[in-house]
Amino acid sequence: MTVTADLQAINSFALLNSLYIDPKDVELVNSYLNAVRRLAGIVASDADKGTQERWSATQQIPPSVLKTFQGMKAADEEIEEIRGVLISRFRNVMRGKV
Numbered sequence: 001m002t003v004t005a006d007l008q009a010i011n012s013f014a015l016l017n018s019l020y021i022d023p024k025d026v027e028l029v030n031s032y033l034n035a036v037r038r039l040a041g042i043v044a045s046d047a048d049k050g051t052q053e054r055w056s057a058t059q060q061i062p063p064s065v066l067k068t069f070q071g072m073k074a075a076d077e078e079i080e081e082i083r084g085v086l087i088s089r090f091r092n093v094m095r096g097k098v
Contacts, residue, residue: 039076
């Protein structure tokens with residue numbers, strides 16, 4: 001599945017299940033999705049087909065490639081940071097600690 005397909009699946013899930021995202025979290029969610037799009041764009045522009053295939057198959061990037069492509073590393077770090085905040089907020093909601 002491609003990043004575009006993943007984003008479409010996320011949007012479809014949200015619409016079909018009436019998923020509510022608190023207004024204060026909408027910006028955070030959008031930042032996360034934009035960072036994923038940026039990373040996917042960097043991978044897509046890479047001439048190395050092996051990197052593209054690995055990304056498409058597992059969405060994991062080999063450490064050697066991350067060292068070579070600093071933009072990729074920065075985007076990946078941003079994604080992980082925002083993802084951590086989203087997970088924390090989600091867990092707080094599930095625990096009733098809003």
